[in-house]
Amino acid sequence: MDDENVDNTDTVEENDTEESKPTEDDSKLVEIERTLAIIKPDGVDKANEIEETILNEGFTILQKRSLQLTPEQASEFYAEHFEKPFYPRLVTYMSGGPIIVMVLVRENAILHWREVIGPTKPSVARETKPDSIRAKYGGDDEHNAVHGSDSSTSAEREIRFFFPDTVFESTLIGDTARDYLAKYINPTLSKALVELCKEKPADPVVWLADWLLANNPYRAGVQETVESN
Ligand SMILES: Nc1ncnc2c1ncn2[C@@H]1O[C@H](COP(=O)(O)OP(=O)(O)OP(=O)(O)O)[C@@H](O)[C@H]1O
Incomplete structure (x- = not known):
């Protein structure tokens, strides 16, 4: 396990609602993108299956690290939820064991990874997207096995959080x-x-x-x- 410190940024992203998020059907342009995936502490024992799904879905794993967040780092990463009632439990959960962070690359990587992981709550995922990762490997509403960036702004911030040397250059398409x-x-x-x-x-x-x-x-x-x- 790699226990090196992650970069800390003090950016707080705007709080997207589920309704405002785009879907894959809305997307007119095909873009090669990067997104950040996290296998959360409760998903780590299913890491092999999750990585197999990632590759089967056409992603390339560009970078990968295994680490354990400190409570301070988990608070920073989820700063946008500071005022939510579940925030303290979320910080304890995310700093409570090793995680695996990956930069995934694919056409429309951000939207596609969100589709593959399914709805935030595993109970909803099991009803509406039974083949999704959260349906298969999630537990209760908090313990949902995986994370995915929800916008290009979030993806860039989150990738820099774990891989501070990342250079973001536009890819020609x-x-x-x-x-x-x-x-x-x-x-x-x-x-x-x-x-x-x-x-x-x-x-x-x-x-x-x-x-x-x-x-x-x-x-x-x-x-x-x-x-x-
Ligand atoms: N009502 C809730 N009760 C407990 N935990 C919750 C609840 N809502 C969200 N969480 C936890 O907080 C995380 C962040 O919530 P958010 O609304 O950003 O969902 P998400 O974008 O689908 O999840 P993530 O950011 O982890 O990919 C969730 O993944 C989940 O672990």
Whole structure:
């Protein structure tokens, strides 16, 4: 178990209501996103099954840590619930044993992970989403096995909370990605693939990597630039 301290931020997010949260059906754009998943203390003995579900649902586990929160860290993480009657019990619960935190990546990761974990209360999950993680592994309304970020703002704050070195850069998608590749990669790569087929080397991947390094038009000292299509 890793007991290193987590980063503490003093940001308090706005308190989203269940009604205001978007659903997957509302989503028009496909986005590659990151979200934070926590396997809570009561879910840790089912970690293998939960991780299998994560992978089966098409997520990549980008980062993973096992740790135990101090009561202060649990209070900070759930600061938005400070005034709720269940807050003291929530802090005791979340600091009462080891947890596993993961950064998950997928198209629409935030919404999809919320769908996979199911409603907050396991009793409701068992009635309405019996295949969800909280339906299968949750206990009472407080002990619901897993957490998922509920918005991109929360995801960024929560990922930084546990992985303070994370850099958030926008990922190019759609036409922007196509334009970027067409301008900077395709001309050189096409030429490299033509040469590769002529050469037919024994280890094509290493040969291709060497060719690209030797013919990188953006490397200082390489004179020739490849015409774009
Ligand atoms: N009525 C309640 N009684 C006891 N515990 C509760 C209650 N409501 C919420 N909790 C606990 O507080 C956590 C945070 O509540 P929140 O309303 O943010 O739900 P959530 O976003 O589905 O959960 P999480 O933030 O853990 O993913 C819940 O996951 C649950 O452990």
